[in-house]
Amino acid sequence: MKTRVLSRVLLLVLIVSMVLALVSYSKVKDSSEERVLRMDIAGNTGFPAMYTTASNGPGYAIMSYMFDTLVWKDDQGELNLLADHYSVSDDQLTYTFRLREGVTFHDGTPFTAQDVKFTFDYTALHPYQWTATTMVKEARVVDDLTVEVELNKPYVPFITDVAGNLPMLPEHIFEHVADPTFFTAKEALIGTGPLMLESYDPNTSVYIFVKNPAYHYGEVQIDKLILAPCSNAKEALLAGDIDAAAGMKYVTAASLKDTENMTFIEGQSIQVARLYLNFAEEALAAKEIRQAISYAIDRQSIVDKAVNGSAIVGTAGFVHPDSPWYNPNIIAYHYDVTKARELMVAVGAIDTNGDGVAEYRGQKLSYELLASDKDVKVCEMLVFYLQAIGIECVARVADDSTVKGCICDGEFDIAFDKHGTFGGDPKYMACLATDTAGAIRASVPGGKRWQNEGFDRLFAASLLEQNQVARKELIAKCQEIVAEELPTLAVYFPVNAAVYNNTVFEGFYFTADGIASGIPFIYNKLCLISGQWQGE
Amino acid sequence: MARRVAISPALRNITRYFVYLLAIIFISFALPRLIPGNPLSFMAGDYAKDVPSSVLQQFGAYYAPDLPFTQQFILYLRNLGKLDLGYSFYYKAPVAERIFGALKWTLLLSLPGLLISTGLAIWIGVRMGLAANDRGATLLLPLLATQAVPTFLMAALAQVLFGYKLRLFPASGACTPGITASSPGYALDVLKHLLLPLIVLVISEVPSTAILSYNSTLRVRKEQYVSFAKYLGISEDDVRQQFVIKNILPEILGKLSMQTILCVTGSLFVEAVFSYPGLGTLLKQATSYRDYPLMQGILLVSCLYGVCISAIFESILNTHTRTDYRRKPNE
Amino acid sequence: MSDLWAKIGKLPPYKRLCLLVLAAYLAIALLAPAVMPYSARDFSHPPLVPPSSKHLLGTDELGHDIFSLLLNGFRFTVFTALIAGFLSATLGTALAFISAYCGGAIDTALHFFASLFLMVPELIVIMFIAVFARPNLKNTILAIVFFSWVRVYQIMRAKLQDCLGNNRVVYILSLKGNILDVARALFLDILPIWSSFFVLQCNKAVMYETTLAYFGIGDPLAKTWGKLIKAAMDYPNLYYDAVFLWYLVPPLVAVLGLVVSLALLVSGEV
């Protein structure tokens, strides 16, 4: 009996020492001189080729490490990337791009005007989900490095929306590809970008890139970039498992502000969190009730408490207050319950039977409030505020996809959701117009929507107006209509933040108006060119 | 009963399992279709304008959302007959390939977890049950308390404490990013990443089995043959192994069968916290991106696995009880 | 009544302690509205205040008084547990009785469904339900019952099949008694097992509730302990400045206390 106990104890000691040995072994880091930068990524973003990458922000950003567009943005704003310079014809119909000299694809093939033409031709055949190229009539090769793009009709945001979004494909590879959405061979990743994919593991969602030594825009400052999912970015960053945390919540990032070696950066706000109202509900279709709702919601408190100050209070005109397009003269709708109640009474929404819920034309103002399970706190506050003016809401939370899906299908009464692409050119206001072409899908609710001829006319005119001052005037008028009519209610504009370890790499920034169509992350590839490697 | 004698038990079992199979195929077909909203609405992400038409075609050809329900089901059966689970439009890869890629990691984590936890649980439970004067019951409190701590909480605490603060183990992932199957030290690296999730999984799984074997032991212990074994002077280890464990085994096997079924998804919480690339993580990804073929495939594979496991355990239990022993010599 | 007291008197001391704890839980659950210093819906307090005499357990990010939320959680969790436990123990027993009494095709069918339940990994089903069920308290309870009746059914069925074989029942059957007579005759045999199951299922219900809360099933605004724990876990700076001491630990201890007492009460019985 004694010997058995002894042997068991010995076995235990053996196991423990093995484990400890294993663990101590892990401390030995490979001491190669490679400059490896490690960042976090929010889960799997698909096979990172142009047509196969996930249709979310990180999906595009990761793809853009390998593929360049004609123009691009850094923290200052627009710059020419594959284009050396471009010009626009007076009728706004023809764009002439002069390409940068000496650019090659990762496999050594030179990048020429023919590739640009091919890309426009190819996307006409195989629509690209990130940007529509339907307005392009024809792309013509002028010479090896010059290409002309002719449009069907003027499209003012062409440079930001198309030239700044559309990755240039190598003709010699894609000319043979019939269906690019299922093309996941290694060749599908050959572009002109600063990085080349070394490996992608769909199981672990780890992306490893190596530098493109022949990058045309400058020397890449790192040798390797590793992107891996990380469930606790803050601790991982402090522990040195990652060098930069891109997908950190604002509050978490802010808590690292004063930490040694950590740099906290705050992005521009290019997202909107807003209330969708279903106009099939008679009461919600009444302008006065929408205005009452707007007065009844204390947006400042929501920003302070529900999102811990990581946002800017929403404006009624659906344009960001920091934007050059913002019209400061619109109605502000400061929190005012008395006024809200007055509006309700004026329009006849009164609680007649004393159950605490108002009725409007015989119908009880009792709704379901749909929101993402990430926004339960906002949801709780909204329910509370609406209750105060006699609108009863039952909260229903679901995951992001369900919420977006229900909004797109019109299966909601009142919904709260966030979406991006809310910066830069105000073309995103298309989601409020009758003709929603050009708006991202997630921002257009299904079912019965707000429709206003005056707005439609002004907005359509703004898309064609070439004079900036006149266009600004049109957009300002649009905002006035929106603020008065309140087709949607912008609750707040979230602000993104990131933290990185400045002893490893210095020079991350948030891109002006977001990467490409407004992606609010620090994944801009040009950080890797302009930044400096700090580690030894 | 007499009428049934004509059908052999083997045939009856096969029929039964065939019906189970149909039932789970139907479940895997029906559940994803119960999700509200048009599947196509979900596919466009936050920034995308529209879903590529070829993806839609591919999806429509397999999932056929516009056909009537019965025809969809027939199509599904036909595809399954061809062993075609469809194409994941999020990963742009065959569903089967993605599932087995993830299943590999899940099993790597949960099978050892299951073996260790069951072994440990029986060891603890039987010892508790056999301890003199009910002293074993004192261990009941910590076991129950451990059982009551939600697994996700335990995992998160362990990760912060051992992974990040004490740096004893790698805190997340299945291997160091950058190390591939061909690099030297791969196996060791995988093992290191496995340890912390495994420990959490084992700790979360031990209490229920331990309490079960404790209760069973208490019952068996009251049996006359255990007392008699003592009277005969049979050694304590033999009493434990040959008299107690052998007799609580059927119950443990029943439990084990359930635990093994839970294996495929039971480690979900642990996987989620440690970013471990298993089936649970895949399912979460699939549901959040509404990758219907993938969701359907995961449901089918995990339910199939469940049926197989319970068939295996049932046959083990049957052979076990058959030799046992309940047969009278003249029967 | 005196019978009950005698039974309690016979219990080992630790079980009596469990009963005491459970009685305390029930009392707090009943008294909570009177004792709560603030309403659970009141978020007007400054957010993230450490414990003070005004806020015994501080406030959360929105500005709820955590102590009030905790008391409120007693109501939700204790009553959810009681209802779900009662329903699943009763449903399982009733089905088991039907199964054992009728036998034949009905038994085969019920047993088939029960086995199917055990074969389908439940987390998978939970995740699907999370996507399509409307979250409210009723659905939480239904979900709990849905997942937990099977075990009761299986064990009860075996026990009832034994019981139905015994003489007394055979006697009633021979007198052409109907199903109700049999049920009445077996009532006293079933009751103790049922009550053990009831306690056990209450216990399971509490644990399910925390898990379901993690998946976002249930009324999003009902402040159950599961929701409180999840809220605490989502708070990014939980492990700094000892916040977890008043944010995470109290609901966790409350859950542990309930689960452990319920489990200890029936330990060694089922």
Add this chain to the structure above:
Amino acid sequence: MLVLEGARIQYSHLTLSYPDMHIAAGEFVGISGASGCGKTSLLEALVGRDFRGEFSCERALLVGRDIRMLGEARYRLLSYCPQFAQNALNPKLTMRQHLRLTLKGNGLSYDQEKIEVLLERLRLSVTLLDHYPAMLSGGQKQRFVLFLCAVKQPELLILDEPSSALDVITLRDIVSFLTDLRGKTTIIMASHSQQLLSKAADQIISF
């Protein structure tokens, strides 16, 4: 061998007291008395493991040592064959496994010849060794229990109602088996049957 003085058993509603006993080595003692007079209670209290009552006595010595202090070690010295031995065998083990474990536990080696002789005396066939308990009849089980008790070569063999599940013929076998053991082993046998006791025992103590 065994000394017992002033033994009393206290149940909640009942008190039993016993006459003093002095049993010498090699003796065959019968304990007689009507059902319910406490024979089994005494034996359980002295050597059993599942006794649920309060036992008190002035002296209880087994080979000169206090039996209450011996604990599990007492089973090195004595064999106890409980009443209703139908459930005394592990359903998951064959008779041979029972035998092997018993020998192992007592540090004895497997002596084919001796075992066959013992089995023969109890009129048990050697082939039965590979049977599971469920495959044996009640009488066979009873005899196997006795066989296992004997095979460990105890100094003291205690039997409680060995006749309970036996017909007259097997009873005769058992009596002759026990009488053969007399002299080598001290035997205490409790039975309500005066006839059985008077046939076998040297001394009969009546309660």
